[in-house]
Amino acid sequence: xxxxxxxxxxxxxxxxxxxxxxxxxxxxAAAADSHATPESIQKADIKLxxxxxxxEFGGVEGVKALIDTFVSKVAADPxxxxxxxxxxxxHLKYELTQQVCEIVGGPCTYTGQSMDQSHxxxxxxxxxxxxxxxxxxxxxxxxxxxxxxxxxxxxxxxxMEPQIVTAKGPLG
Numbered sequence: 001x002x003x004x005x006x007x008x009x010x011x012x013x014x015x016x017x018x019x020x021x022x023x024x025x026x027x028x029a030a031a032a033d034s035h036a037t038p039e040s041i042q043k044a045d046i047k048l049x050x051x052x053x054x055x056e057f058g059g060v061e062g063v064k065a066l067i068d069t070f071v072s073k074v075a076a077d078p079x080x081x082x083x084x085x086x087x088x089x090x091h092l093k094y095e096l097t098q099q100v101c102e103i104v105g106g107p108c109t110y111t112g113q114s115m116d117q118s119h120x121x122x123x124x125x126x127x128x129x130x131x132x133x134x135x136x137x138x139x140x141x142x143x144x145x146x147x148x149x150x151x152x153x154x155x156x157x158x159x160m161e162p163q164i165v166t167a168k169g170p171l172g
Contacts, residue, residue, distance in 0.1 A: 052105030056149035060108065063101045067093050070139035079131040083122060103156050104149070115163030123167040133157070 057063050071093055075081055084092070101108030112118065133154065140150045 051152070053149040053152055054101070054104050054106040056146050057100075057104050057106075058143070060097075060101055060106055062143070063104070063106060063108075064093075064097050066139055066143050066145065067096045067100060069142055070136055071096070073135040073139050074132065077131055077135055080128050080135075083124065083128065100153065104153060115160045119164045119166060121166075124165050125167040126165050129161060129165050 054060075054063075057066060071089065074084065075089075095110070095112045098108045098110040099112070102110045136154070136157070137150065140153070
């Protein structure tokens, strides 16, 4: 089955998607639990979960495994791995795990930088953002994340696109 038929409503989001989702340097998320504060929600630049998807992601350990898979895919992706050349990978994995866990309604609290702060000066293009989104989709497929949960996460990450894509031009 092609990705287009599996993700009928994803096409518009792919241009804006992801981690990090989503994650060229690690952003922020808002929690669905009682730990969320108005300040953290405003900082997050995303919407609160309508449904708690943490179980579909395999709990906190499942999110951690997803991020391990995702970061491995990004590291092997020649289109975007240059953005991560000077990144502290263990720290990136930790922050992304907290971010995604919080986004999908888990017990984690992300306390990292805002999307604007973490991506400032990186000149991220729309094309790079889309490659990152595809790496996240591939990681979620590999981990067996249900399609509805995948689409939910991608929608939340897509909302971060305006703060991440800073390069201007045909692909920016």
